[in-house]
Amino acid sequence: MTSLFPTTRRTAPADRTRPSTTPGDHVSTPSSDVALDVRALKKIYEGAGRQVEAVRDLTFSVARGELVCIVGPSGAGKTTLLRGIAGLLPLTSGEVVLDGARVTGPPAGMAVVFQEYGRSLFPWLTVRQNVELPLKEKGLKKAERREKVEAALEAVGLADSGDAHPWQLSGGMQQRVAIARAVAYEPSVLLMDEPFAAVDAQTRADLEDLVRTLWHRLGVTVLFVTHDIEEAVYLGQRVLVLSNRPTVILEDVTVDLPDVRDQLETRSTARFAELRHHVYELVQKAKKGYRPDGEAV
Amino acid sequence: MTVRKALTQLVLALALPVVLVAVWWFASAGSTSFFWPPLSRIVEVFPETWDAERLVNDVLPSLARLAIGYSIALVAGVALGSAIGLNPTLRAFLEPTLEFFRAIPPPVLVPIIALFAGYTGWTSKIVTIALGCLWPILLNAVEGVRGLDEVLVDTSRSYRLRRRTHLFQVVLRGSSPQVAAGARQALSIGVILMVISELFGANRGLGASIVQFQRAFAVPQMWTGIILLGLIGFALSVLFRVVEHYSLAWYRGLRQADRGA
Known part of the structure; x- marks a missing residue:
């Protein structure tokens, strides 16, 4: 397959202590620094x-500290894939390895942000209790819990809404609560399943920047599933x-955009347009049933 | 404005009862019928009929049996209902049988229960009340647990909530609106069974008192018993609504938010 775009997997994560990263200046890291390894995952539903x-x-x-997006045509099994990785769905074959340990059920080092924020927050708990509940289960002391909850709410811009119930907040704010809950849990890998599919465009832009900011600040590994090519x-x-x-x-596309991204600036660069164009074409091909070389349809 | 609104509400709520009582009062005023005494006469004998002795020895025991039977039904219904709702195999196994037992009107069980648990003691009456109240609570609990949002269940699993936490914080809280609907039905069934359980072979109790007044042709007294029953049923339903109002405040808010969206 001829392509302008590197399809080889990059093994080195971007070193985010540096302000901007350009492709090619990564220090290669040992393979032990793989946070999440998905091997020959296969799922057949028995109907x-x-x-x-x-x-x-x-x-x-x-790789540890990486932010990887998964994009595909609708009905590509994105949710199946994510539930499989999260240990919520038994696999037909293949394995998922998180931090060197094989995933057999929901692993401790993983937090999931679901698309349906309204259905993933516990409506009978307040915002603060929602964030706190998983920490309680982890056995953290009260003072420590309080500290992490407040920090997480602060980080998503909801420091004042701790006592509200989720349904008193807007959709975008509810998804912030879900993100705060995931962040406070301090997972090694954060899975996000089309988290912004149900919010309006402006809120979505804010939340995208929030994810980038949190990822930078916390150094968490993020696997972000979306159907939105530009978002990816x-x-x-x-x-x-x-x-x-x-x-x-179909392809593993490296996004060689500068590390500091801006909704207006980044999206209007030539490189962004090229990458978007390329991914768009791939998704169109995928919709038409195109498969990688050597793969029987 | 809010005071006015509250006053309007109060007038609306009280208007019909006041009219009904007035109609009864005046329509029965000159009545000489033995079975249809004037309301003034009924009101007159009320305090002497339901004096302290009768309240302690008839009314309170009846209410205590209702409370015990109802509580047993609530605990058993929620426990069994959650187990059935969470376990598809158990559900497939039990559901047809449960539907059969549910279809039997509880009052017809009274003589049978009495045969096994005795006519005069508390046990048969409590069993009758508990059995009758069990079904609406049990079946609603099963539905409530089955209807739990799968995203919530996934969330609970992915954050590795322990079984106990999952049960109390997710399953029971999540099914509580539906359980409350069943519990409300069960409460009115409970009041009915409280009376019916005393119709056979009991000499003390609210229901037994009414039957004795009837048999002794103490008609005004019988009427006071019926009025007292109505008042107790009303008070219990208000109490239930108050408890529900506070414990399910989140559910009301959630539904309002959904409607607004």
Whole structure:
């Protein structure tokens, strides 16, 4: 396949202590610094008398501290993939390895932000209690919990809303609560399943910047699933483009945009347009049933 | 403005009862019928009929049996209902049988229960009340637990909430609006069964008193018993609503927010 874009997987994460990162100046890191390793993940749903192969073969890894986006046509099995990685769905074959340990159920080092924020927050708890509940389960002391909860709410800009109930807040604010809960949990990998699909465009831009900011500040590894091509290019260091069902990876696109991103500046650069164009074409091809070389349709 | 609004509400709520009482009062005023005494006569005998002795020995025991039976039904219904709601195999196994037992009107069980648990003691009456109240609570708890949002369940799993936390913080809280709906139905069934359980072979209790007045042709006294029952049912329903108002405040807010969106 001829492409202008590097398709080889970058093994080194961007060193985010430096203000800006350009491709090629990464120090290669040992493979032990892989936070999340997905190997030959396969999922076949057993329906009434028929089998549906949702995910055929997914293999990729996410280095510690990396922000990787997964984008694909609708119905590409993105949610299946994410639930599989999160340990919420038994896999047909293949394995997911988080921090060197194989995932068999929801792992301790992972937090998930779901698309349906309104249904993922506990409506009978206040915002603060929602963020605090997983920490309680971890067995943290009260003072420590309080500190982490306040810090997380502060980080997402909701320091004043701790006593409200989630349903008293707007959709964007509710998703901030879900992000705060995930961040306070201090996961090694943060999974986000189309988290901004249900909020309006302006709120979405704010939340995208929030994710970038938190990722920079906390050094967490982020795997961000979306159907929005621009969002994927804007947020990610890499974009994994999925085929249609049964899902495989079409291409692993490295996003060589400057590390400091800005909704107006970044989105109007020539490079952003090129990358967007490229990913867009890939998704269009995926929709038409295009599969990588050597793959039988 | 709010005071005026509250006053309007109060007038609206009281208007019909006041009219009904007035109609009863005047329509029965000159009544000489033995079975249809004037309301003034009924009101007159009320205090002497329900004196302290009768309240302590008839009314309170009846209410205590209702409270015990209802509590047993609530605890058993929620516990069993959650177990069935969480376990599809258990549900497939139990549901047809439960539907059968639910279809039997509880009053017909009274003689059977009495055969096993005795006619005069508290046990048979409590069992009758508990059995009757159990079904609406149990079936609503099953539905409530089954209807739990799967995203909430996924959230609970992905944050590795312990079984106990999951049960108390997610399953029970999440199904509580539906359980409350069942509990409200059960309460009125409970009041009915409190009376019915005393109709056979009991000599003390609110229901037994009414039957004895009837048999002794103490008609005005019988009427006071019926009025007292109505008042107790009303008071219990108000009490229930107050408890529900505070414990399910989140649910009201959530529904309002959903409607507004």
